[in-house]
Amino acid sequence: MxxxxxxxxxxxxxxxxxxxxxxxxxxxxxxLFTWENMFPQEVLDGFEKETxxxxxxxxxxxxxxxxxxxSMAKGGDYDIVIADDYILENVIQEGLAEKLDKSKLSGFxxxxxLYQGQFYDPEDAYTVPYGAGIPLIVYDxxxxxxxxxxxxxxxxxxxxxxxxxxxxxRVINGITNLMLGKSMNEEDVDSxxxxxxxxxxxxxxxxxxxxxxxxxxxxxxxASVGFLYTSQVTAALAEYPELEVVYPEEGLGFGxxxxxxxxxxxxxxxxxxxxxxxxxxxxxxxxxxxxGYYSTNKAADELVNPDLVVPDSVKKGDIVQNxxxxxxxxxxxxxxxxxxxxx
Numbered sequence: 001m002x003x004x005x006x007x008x009x010x011x012x013x014x015x016x017x018x019x020x021x022x023x024x025x026x027x028x029x030x031x032l033f034t035w036e037n038m039f040p041q042e043v044l045d046g047f048e049k050e051t052x053x054x055x056x057x058x059x060x061x062x063x064x065x066x067x068x069x070x071s072m073a074k075g076g077d078y079d080i081v082i083a084d085d086y087i088l089e090n091v092i093q094e095g096l097a098e099k100l101d102k103s104k105l106s107g108f109x110x111x112x113x114l115y116q117g118q119f120y121d122p123e124d125a126y127t128v129p130y131g132a133g134i135p136l137i138v139y140d141x142x143x144x145x146x147x148x149x150x151x152x153x154x155x156x157x158x159x160x161x162x163x164x165x166x167x168x169x170r171v172i173n174g175i176t177n178l179m180l181g182k183s184m185n186e187e188d189v190d191s192x193x194x195x196x197x198x199x200x201x202x203x204x205x206x207x208x209x210x211x212x213x214x215x216x217x218x219x220x221x222x223a224s225v226g227f228l229y230t231s232q233v234t235a236a237l238a239e240y241p242e243l244e245v246v247y248p249e250e251g252l253g254f255g256x257x258x259x260x261x262x263x264x265x266x267x268x269x270x271x272x273x274x275x276x277x278x279x280x281x282x283x284x285x286x287x288x289x290x291x292g293y294y295s296t297n298k299a300a301d302e303l304v305n306p307d308l309v310v311p312d313s314v315k316k317g318d319i320v321q322n323x324x325x326x327x328x329x330x331x332x333x334x335x336x337x338x339x340x341x342x343x
Contacts, residue, residue, distance in 0.1 A: 028052060029055075030054070031078045031080075032056065032079065032080050033082075040287065063084050064087070066081065074096075075265075077266070078265065080271050085258065088121065107276050107278075110281060111129060111279070112298040120258075121258070128278075129256050131288065133256075134310065136247060137225065137246035140244075149249050154205060163207055163224075165214070166209075169335035172335070175253055185323055193330060206342045215232040215233070215236035218240075231292055234292050251317030251318065252314060252316065253317050255319060289304055
């Protein structure tokens with residue numbers, strides 16, 4: 001999941017940041033380990049005022065850096081960690097996450113089921129979702145003659161040379177899989193080759209492929225349809241509210257950030273307090289509006305920017321996961337051939 005958009009969407013967050021792990025020797029300290037700018041200052045201040053526990057904000061740049069540091073600390077040094085779905089699977093498998101005592105989380109029932117039961121934590125035993133990134137179709141109804149309802153409509157001939165796509169090769173392969181009734185994480189190489197053939201049929205409709213500020217092509221009229229990251233959807237709607245947002249009928253492909261308590265956290269009691277505090281609807285809404293991800297707290301949905309709430313009717317879909325080397329090679333080949341066809 002891309003984190004760079006947080007800086008663009010949010011004002012600078014002034015927190016105490018530690019460049020190296022800091023041990024919370026006191027029961028009045030909690031070490032929070034995540035990316036920069038993940039919480040509004042008033043939320044952190046509110047927790048400190050309510051509990052008397054001082055937050056030590058330590059940050060990392062990548063999920064892999066987090067896992068390396070947590071592994072070196074043998075599940076210690078940090079009290080709360082927030083990271084992405086795929087790395088959470090590694091954390092749990094390596095025994096670095098605490099199995100949650102849900103009796104200490106009165107707000108656990110507030111979590112939207114759409115974001116529960118995921119591959120990395122199927123029993124929701126270790127993690128609490130903090131936000132979801134969901135690439136979606138956005139289009140200008142004044143420039144498009146069809147009613148777009150799903151991925152399949154992107155192949156419509158009327159959209160020739162008019163679509164702006166993000167440049168994540170697994171995601172684009174994945175939505176093509178979903179359109180064909182397959183998993184985003186299809187492993188059969190022959191089936192993935194079929195996906196590549198279908199993807200080539202989309203090439204005439206593609207105006208551009210880029211990862212950064214893809215929404216600008218939609219806003220300046222270069223493209224009439226965009227398949228955009230969450231931050232780009234939010235930015236596009238802020239400038240042009242008349243755009244239509246499509247939650248594809250084939251299902252969503254999304255990524256989830258999750259909170260967990262490390263297995264040897266120095267201050268687990270404070271960690272549970274913080275996790276439950278963040279699960280309060282009003283607090284969750286403040287966080288969601290600040291970071292610009294989709295709300296994962298059902299009880300907070302009425303309080304947040306409505307553009308960050310997924311309708312109840314939406315199908316769950318898939319999260320991109322690791323696949324075999326053979327499958328990965330074929331997905332890469334599909335992408336290379338697709339991009340060449342789009343040039």
